Amino acid sequence: MVHDASGGEIEGAIVRAGGSTDFSGPDGTFVLHVRPGTHGVEALAEGYAPGGAWSHVPGQTVQILMLPEAVLVGRVVRAADGQPVAGARVVAKRGWPLAAVTDANGNFRVGQLRPGIFKPRVEADTYTGMAEAQVHVGIGETSSLVLVRVYPATSVRGKIVGPGGSSCEVGTVSLSERLTRRTAWGAVEADGEVAIRGLLPGTYEVGVHCEGYVSEDSYEAIVVGDAPIGGMTWRVKAGRAIRGKVVDAGGAAVLAETVSAQPVTASLRGTIPVSGPTGPDGSFSLAGLVPGSYELEVSPGPGRPQPPRRVVEVLADRDLEDVVIALPDGGVVQGRVIDSEGRPVARASMHLRGEQDGGQQECDDEGRFVLQGVAPGRYRATASIDFTPLKRPGQGPDELPGVWVEARLGSVTEVEIVVEGRGGRISGQVIDGSGGPIADAMLDWVREADIGGSAVSRMSVISPRQPTLSDGNGRFEISGLSPGFYTIRASRHDEPGEGRVEHVPVNGATVLTIPDTGEIGGSVRSVGGAVPEWVKVTAREADRRGWAEDEFFRTDGRFRLAGLAPGRYTVRAESGEAGAETTVTLLQGEVRRDIELVLAPR
Incomplete structure (x- = not known):
């Protein structure tokens, strides 16, 4: 639904x-x-x-x-004269799949966005540029008009070619400029060509990837000037393949989710693993492998434990054929998870833990589960939701959740796990530093291990599968809770600032305050006073593990990082082979635009 x-x-x-x-x-x-x-x-x-x-x-x-869409609107103009640019492709941020094309007046609208922080940019055949600062857009909000200035740029085009002149169907080419460390990439398009757009002059290292093929050890660097470069050819090799079949202990085919080949030879470390599903007959084929040793790993799917990995050798002169991966024999552990009132607990994650892993599976809508191929032995069967273990009714703080079960070869073991009822609720309100309500704040929570015990400010707060949001008055209600005390966190999606409250009892009420966020800004220059064309600036707050980062292009060295919670930040700038670092203490809602960073060789 x-x-x-x-x-x-x-x-x-x-x-x-x-x-x-x-x-x-x-x-x-x-x-x-x-x-x-x-x-x-x-x-x-x-x-x-x-x-x-x-x-x-x-x-x-x-x-x-x-969630209602967030919408990013703006205008693309030439930096030289402010004239609008029509037909420019605008993405909400680097690597973002959703894009828009500007109209005759340079206007763009990127819709269907989840709330978050965006940095609209243009990477076209003849232009490149990005907004001067990041933009935060909330749930159902439309941004104010964002101006994107673009500068002359060029492009590189070519094809990834396999043996016999065959064209690569799924692949990418990445370019990395040696001095500035700027990167750009392009994917194989419908016509088989790869286009890397928005390039500035420089010498670029080349990386090539084609699914099912092996790249060359290295490719000739590309020197980019003002003119476009076309007709490039990047060759890839066929490589070797592993083919085989996944079967159960009786030899019957198994429809496994994936089979993957993980490189283990030292010279292959860093090589991308190759994986794929099995067919209805259990067969699999993993192509594009470099000769060497590989671990074959099978993900059999829900309800089956993962079998031991198997090491195979791929030779240089032939493919590896007829590999049979047999899943180990075992027993079946099946049953259901119910609460103290006998109601099924849907989507609880069942896990068997013993001397070896017995597998895991999410329960169906009726709380039922079936774990197959479980090795004989004694296991602790536990149920959890959103990574939080579900306790037994009356379970003490020092007792383990779940029950003990015995798996026997060729037998079916029935088990019923009864957990605490989950009818509890916590209500409350999310407010800002001035006491005003915050609408559409996202609520995360976790039950504390020690009820009423020590502080849990460092414990991880787990995001639920589907978020709970505050309403227009900042009010919220979290339901489906087991008895106990909870740590609750409220945040604006993808913004560093957050509010957190601990030791909230079930059926209690609380108020969470998200402090007013501040801003760190200033300028970056070199020792000689020159400003960098491109610079990346990060701010990390150690105590809360918070951070923000952005990249700035032709801003005369200006930078600005907004949406920062109070704290002590390490601010670092990087541009090519040079860097600079300083420490900044930011108060609640404070705006600092006086930070000067002087780049020095690293």
Whole structure:
């Protein structure tokens, strides 16, 4: 089912997973036909940011929450004369898949964004540029007009070519400028060509990747000037392959989720692992391998423990054929998870832990699970939700959650795990440093290990599968909680500032304050006074492990990092082979624009 933040159904959303597509109906429901296993389900709808959820098939009903879209608007102009640039492709930030094309007046609108921090940029055949500062856009918000100034640039075009002149279908070419360390890349497009756009003059190192093939040890560097470069050819080799089959202990085919080859030869470390699914007959083929030693790793899918890895040798003169990976024999542990009132606990994650891992599986909608191929032995069977173990009713602080089970070869062991009821709630309000309500704040929480015990300010707070948001008055309610005390965190999505409160009892109420954020800004220059064309600036706050970073292009050395919580920050600038560092103490809501960083060779 697809629904919005208020719980209302969304009709007409495009929902995809595992090669299957459907449209949500008037009641928000959809049906996808996929192979058994774990699937990421994606939903797209007009006026909303993309939504998604993981689901284990069969047995689970998928709930997808979609947030109102954040929208980035602005204008692209030539830096030289301020004239608008039509037809420029604008992305919300580096590497972002969603893009917009400017109209005749240089205006752009990038919609269907999740709330966050963005840095719109243009990388076109003849222009490059980016906004001077980052932009934060909240849930359902439209940014103020962002100005993007662009400068003359050029492009490199070519093809990735395999043996016999064959064209690469899925691949990338990356370029890295030697002195400034600027990077750019392009992917194989529909016509088989790779285009790397928005390049400034310089000498670029080349990296090539093509799925199913092996890259050369190195490629000739490209010297880029003012004119475009076309007709480049980057050759890749066929490499070797591993082919085989995954079977169970009886020799029957297993439909495993993936089989991967992990390089173990010292000279291959750093090589990208190759992986792929099995076919209905359990067969797999892993191509594009360099000769050497590999570990074969099988992910059999939910309900089966991962078998031991197997080391194989790929020779230079032939493919490795007829590899049989047999999953170990064992028993079956099955049952269900219910709460103290007998209600099933859907989507609880079951895990068997013993001298060896017995596997894990998410329960279906009825709280049921089946773990197969479990090696004989004694295991602790535990259930958790969002990585938080579910306790037994009346479990003491020093007792282990879950129950002991015995797995026997060729036998079925039935088990029922009873956990505390999850009918508790915590309500409250999120406010800013001035006491005003904060709407659409995201709430995360975790139950504290020591009830009423020591502070947990350093413990990790786990984000739930679907976020809880504060309403227009900053109020919220967290439901589905077991008895105990909780640490709760409130944050604006993708912004460093956060509010946190500890030791909140179930059925209690609390107020979380997100401190007013501040800003660190200033200028970067070299020892001789020259300003860098491009510079990256980071600010890291050690105590809270908070950080912010941004890159700045032709800003006369100016930089600005906004949205920072109070704290003591290490601020560092990097440009090519030079760097600079200083320490800045930032008070709540303080704006510092007087920081000067002088670059020195590293």
